[in-house]
Amino acid sequence: MYSSIDKAIIEELSSIVGEDYVIFDTNRIEAYLLDETPPPIRPEPCRSVVVVKPASIEEVSSVLRLAYRSRIPVFPRGGGTGLVGGCIPTRSGIILCLERMNRVSVDVDNMMAEVEAGATLRDLIEAADRNGLFFPPHPGDESAQVGGLIACNAGGARAVRTGVMRNYVRGIEAVLPTGDVLKLGGKLIKDNTGYDLMQLIIGSEGTLAVITKAFIRLYPRLPFSLTIIVPFDSRSAALKTVPRILKSGIMPLAIEYVERMPIEFSASRLGLEWPCKEGEAFLIVILAEQDEDYLYRLCENLLDICVESGSLEPLVAERRDEQDRILKIRSEIYTALKPSMVDILDVTVPPASIGLLMDEVDEIAKSYNTYLPAYGHAGDGNIHIHIMREDGWDKAMYDEVRDRIYSVALELGGVITGEHGIGFVRRYSLLRFSHPAYIDLIRRIKQVFDPNNILNPDKLLP
Numbered sequence: 001m002y003s004s005i006d007k008a009i010i011e012e013l014s015s016i017v018g019e020d021y022v023i024f025d026t027n028r029i030e031a032y033l034l035d036e037t038p039p040p041i042r043p044e045p046c047r048s049v050v051v052v053k054p055a056s057i058e059e060v061s062s063v064l065r066l067a068y069r070s071r072i073p074v075f076p077r078g079g080g081t082g083l084v085g086g087c088i089p090t091r092s093g094i095i096l097c098l099e100r101m102n103r104v105s106v107d108v109d110n111m112m113a114e115v116e117a118g119a120t121l122r123d124l125i126e127a128a129d130r131n132g133l134f135f136p137p138h139p140g141d142e143s144a145q146v147g148g149l150i151a152c153n154a155g156g157a158r159a160v161r162t163g164v165m166r167n168y169v170r171g172i173e174a175v176l177p178t179g180d181v182l183k184l185g186g187k188l189i190k191d192n193t194g195y196d197l198m199q200l201i202i203g204s205e206g207t208l209a210v211i212t213k214a215f216i217r218l219y220p221r222l223p224f225s226l227t228i229i230v231p232f233d234s235r236s237a238a239l240k241t242v243p244r245i246l247k248s249g250i251m252p253l254a255i256e257y258v259e260r261m262p263i264e265f266s267a268s269r270l271g272l273e274w275p276c277k278e279g280e281a282f283l284i285v286i287l288a289e290q291d292e293d294y295l296y297r298l299c300e301n302l303l304d305i306c307v308e309s310g311s312l313e314p315l316v317a318e319r320r321d322e323q324d325r326i327l328k329i330r331s332e333i334y335t336a337l338k339p340s341m342v343d344i345l346d347v348t349v350p351p352a353s354i355g356l357l358m359d360e361v362d363e364i365a366k367s368y369n370t371y372l373p374a375y376g377h378a379g380d381g382n383i384h385i386h387i388m389r390e391d392g393w394d395k396a397m398y399d400e401v402r403d404r405i406y407s408v409a410l411e412l413g414g415v416i417t418g419e420h421g422i423g424f425v426r427r428y429s430l431l432r433f434s435h436p437a438y439i440d441l442i443r444r445i446k447q448v449f450d451p452n453n454i455l456n457p458d459k460l461l462p
Contacts, residue, residue, distance in 0.1 A: 005024060005048065005049070005050045005072075005092065005093075005094075009050075009066070009070060009072065010022060010024055010050060012066055013050065013052050013063065013066065013094070016052075016054070016059055016062045016063055016066070017052055017053060017054050017055065017059050017063070021052065021053035021054070021055070021100070022050060022051070022052055022053075023050065023051040023052075023053075024050045024051075026047055028051075029047070029049060029050075029051050029095070032049075032051050032077060032080075032095050032097060033045040033047065033049075033088065033089065033095075034080065034088060035080045035081065035082045035083070035085065035086070035087050035088060036080070036081055036082060036083055036334075037082065037083050037084060037085045037088070037423075037425060038083075038338060038341055038342060038343055038344060040341075040342045040343070040389075040398075041085075041342065041343050041425045042085055042088070042425070043085045043088050043090055043424045043425070043458075045088050045089050045090070046089050046090055046091050046092055046093075048092035049075070049089045049092060049093055049094065049095050050093075050094055050095070051094075051095045051097055052094050052095070052096055052097065053097045053098075053099060053100050054096070054098065054100065054101065055100045055101060056101070057101075057173060057175065057181060057212045057213070060096070060098070060101075060175045060210055060212055061175050061179045061180075061181055062179065063094065063096065064175050064176070064177055064178070064179040064210065064454075064455075065178070065179030067093075067094055067177075067454050068177050068178050068179060068452055068454055071452050071454060072093050072094055072454060073089070073091045073092070073093030073094070073454050073455075073456075073457050074093060074094045074096050074177070074210075074454050074455055074456070075087060075088075075089040075093060075094065075095050075096065075206075075456055076096045076098070076147070076148075076151070076206040076210050076455070076456060077095050077096060077097045077098075077148075078098070078117075078118075078144060078145035078147050078148020078149070078151070079120060079141070079143045079144040079145040079148055081140055081141040081143060081144040081148070082148070082152065082420070082421070082423060083344060083346075083420045083423075084417075084420050084421055084422060084423030084424060084425045084426055085423045085424035085425050085459075086152065086205050086206065086421060086422075086423030086424065086456075086459055087148070087206070087456075088424060090424065090457070090458040091457060091458065093454075096210060097118075098116070098117045098118035098145065098147055098210075098212065099118040099145070100118060101116040101117055101118040101119075101212060101213075102116055102118040102119040102120070102123065103115075103116045103119065104116070104119045104123050104124060104127040105127075106127050106128060106130075106131040106133065106218070107187060108131050108132070108133065110187045111133060111217065111218045111219065111220075112170065112187045112215055112216065112217060112218060113127060113128060113135070113215070113216045113218055114187075114213065114214075114215055114216075115146045115213065115214050115215075115216055116146070116147075116212065116213050117145060117146055117147025117148075117150075117210075117211050117212050117213060117214070118145055118146075118147065119145065119146050120142060120143055120144065120145055120146070121138075121139070121140065121141070121142045121143070121144050121145075121146065121149060122142035122143065123146075124146060124216065125138075125142065128218050129221070132220075132221060133218040133219065133220065133221065134218060134219050134220060134221040134222060135168070135216065135218055135219075136158060136161075136162035136163075136168070136219055137154075137155075137156055137158050137159065137162045137163065137164065137165065137167075137168065138156045138157060138158050139154030139155055139156035139159075139164065139165050139419075140154050140156055146214060146216075147210075147211045147212070147214075149165050150165055150166075150169055150172065150202055150211050150214055151201075151202070151203070151204065151205055151206045151211055152165075152203065152205055152419075152420075152421045153165050153166050153202055153203035153419075153421070154419060155377070155380070155382065155418060155419030156377070156419070157254040157256055157286075157377055158253050158254050158286075159377060159379075159380045159382070159419075160246075160251075160252065160253075160254060160255055160351075160377065160379030160380045161251050161252060161253050161254070161379075162253070164419070165202070166199060166202045166203065168216050168217045169185075169198070169202055169214050169215070169216060169217075170185050170186065170187060170188055170189070170191075170215045170216065170217050171183075171184060171185030171186040171187065171188065171191075171198070171214065171215035172184050172185065172198050172201065172202070172211055172213065172214050172215070173211070173212050173213040173214075174201055174209040174210060174211045174212060175209060175210045175212060176208075176209050176449060176450075177209070177449065177450040177452065177454050177455045182197070182201075182209065184197055184198040184201075185198050185215065186215055187215050188215075189217075200445070203421070204460075205421055205422065205423060205456065205459055205460055206455065206456040206459070207446060207449075207450070207455055207456045207459055207460055208445070208446065208449040208450065208455065209449065209455070210455070220290070222253070222288040222289055222290060223290065224288065224289055224290070224291070224292045224295045225253070225286060225287060225288040225289075225295070225323065226286070226287045226295060226296075226299055226316055226317065226318060226323075227284065227285070227286050227287075227316075227317040227322070227323040227326050227327065228283075228284070228285045228286075228287070228299065228302065228303070228314055228315070228316050228317070229275065229276045229282055229283075229284055229314060229315040229317070229326065230282060230283040230284075230285060230303075230306045230311045230314045231276050231278045231279025231280075231281070231282050231311060231312040231313070231314070231315075232279050232280070232281045232282070232283075232310065232311055232312065233279060233280060233281075233310075233312070234280065234281060235259065235280075235281045235358055235362075235374075236355055236358070236359065237281070237309065237310045237311075238257060238281040238282065238283055238311075238378075239257060239281075239354045239355040239358060239378060240309065240355050241283065241305070241306055241309040241310075241311065242255055242257075242283070242351060242352075242354065242378045242379060243351060243352045244305050244308075244309055245285070245302060245305055245306075246351065246379065248301065248302075248305055250287075250298055250301060250302055250305075252285050252286055252287055252302075252379065253286040253287065253288040254284070254285070254286040254377070254379065255283060255284070255285050255286075255377070255378045255379035256283065256284040256285075256330055256375070256376070256377060256378060256379075257281070257282070257283060257284075257354075257374070257375055257376060257377075257378035257383070258281075258282050258284060258330060258333070258375045259280065259281055259282070259373060259374065259375060260274075260279070260280050260281070260282070261373060262333045262336070262337060262373045262375055263282065263329060263330065263333065263375070265333075265336050265337070266329050266330070266332045266333045266335075266336040267329045269332065269335075269336045270328065270329060270332055272325060272328070272329055274329060275315055275317075275322075275325075275326070276315050278312040278313060279311075279312050283306075283378065284326065284327075284330060285302060286323075286327075287299055287302070299316065303316075330375075333375055334384070337373065337386055337388075340388055340389055341386045341387065341388050341389065342387045342388065342389055342398050343386070343387040343398065343402060344384055344385075344386050344387075344420075345384065345385045345386075345387070345402065345405060345406075345416075345417075346376070346382060346383070346384050346417050346418050346419055346420045347382075347383060347385065347405060347406065347409035347414055347415070347416060347417070347418070348380070348381050348382040348383075348409070348414050348415050348417070348418030348419075349381045349383075349409055349412045349413060349414030350381055350412065350413050350414065351378070351379060351380060351381040353381065353412045353413065353414070354378055354381055354383060356412060357383065357408060357409060357412055357414070358374060358383070360408040361374065361385060361405060361408070364401060364404050364405060364408075368390075368397070368401055370387075370388065370390055370401070371388060372385050372386060372387065372388070372401075372405075373385075373386045373388070374386070377418075380418070381414070381418070382418035382419060385405060387401055387402060402429075403429075403432070406429060406433055407433075410433060416429055416430070416433055422459070422460050423459055423460075424458060424459055427458075427459070427460065427461055427462045428462060430460065430461065431461065431462070439461065442460065442461060443461065446460075446461075
């Protein structure tokens, strides 16, 4: 079977990128239709699409000019690692896949990487490492593509110290829906030239422009690291320790919160063993520094704070393989829970309010007689709460639990999403929990950038 896209359009697309890079066989396009969104909330993809793989910014521009002129929806696609249906095609149109645009070059003297949008996070990390440099954040799966990471302003475990994706993007090249090319910023530390359109495009989830290249700031490597598992008897004790660590002046590379059931389930699924036998709640703290002696002094201070806060016996992993194994188990929790879940939330509150948030989540779970496993980035206030499948529940019940959690987060000064974004699945939540003036501005900005509404329609707002 083949896409129902007009034959003349397919021929014109083939003339732009080459016929080998226009895919319209429905069997071959299946790999480009979905992302990692949990199936119960994932939108059904439209299969009447064509996948187009440009190799240059000029080809991207030509594809968008054609689409704009013909009013054909265009769905930019990165690595497909998103969790809110942000790249799923919901109408007949073009899936714009930038995987051929994957070059990475490093300017060592300026400590900048010039990265095409289709390069993966792994490509960027390895290129920096080959040149003796370091890309500090680790905003997601290493198969994620840099264009998608920027378009979604990805965060990740290291945000407590390193910030999020937008903090490292110093310039971009992007193509507007009309096909016009924007070049913003560059290998610059400062740029105060008019409105900061680059920061508007970063995090816009592919609705305003297609990012084709970025200039990303790098830093010297942190050669010495430790990973510490700190066990506690209760969730409350673990989370109340986080502000004490940060107020002490210790700035870990990451402070993750996990619970015994999900972390042991993840380990079992991987054929591994969670190394900490004590406790029900854990902090995973990563320290990384330039100086080894200073690293160990920080570790001693950290352990003192944790013991004073009621921790059980911490476990310190010094070898690289031990540290990698712990982080692998942590990173696979979502995959382990996915078959049994309905939704994964990523509410974010001020870091010192995480304990209050989770106390309220416990009360919500009790009132519905359900279990809401939680883990996430305790150092920056971003917690992933899972709503699990329950016999006899309908959509309204799941929605009610989600909205109660959102309401608690907002009451604590937080937001409904810290890193996953809005995509398709959070559109009505954004409407419900945002001020009407904010929604109106979003609609008007979209209209200015994309009058024909061709670029990633049905995302951000209904």
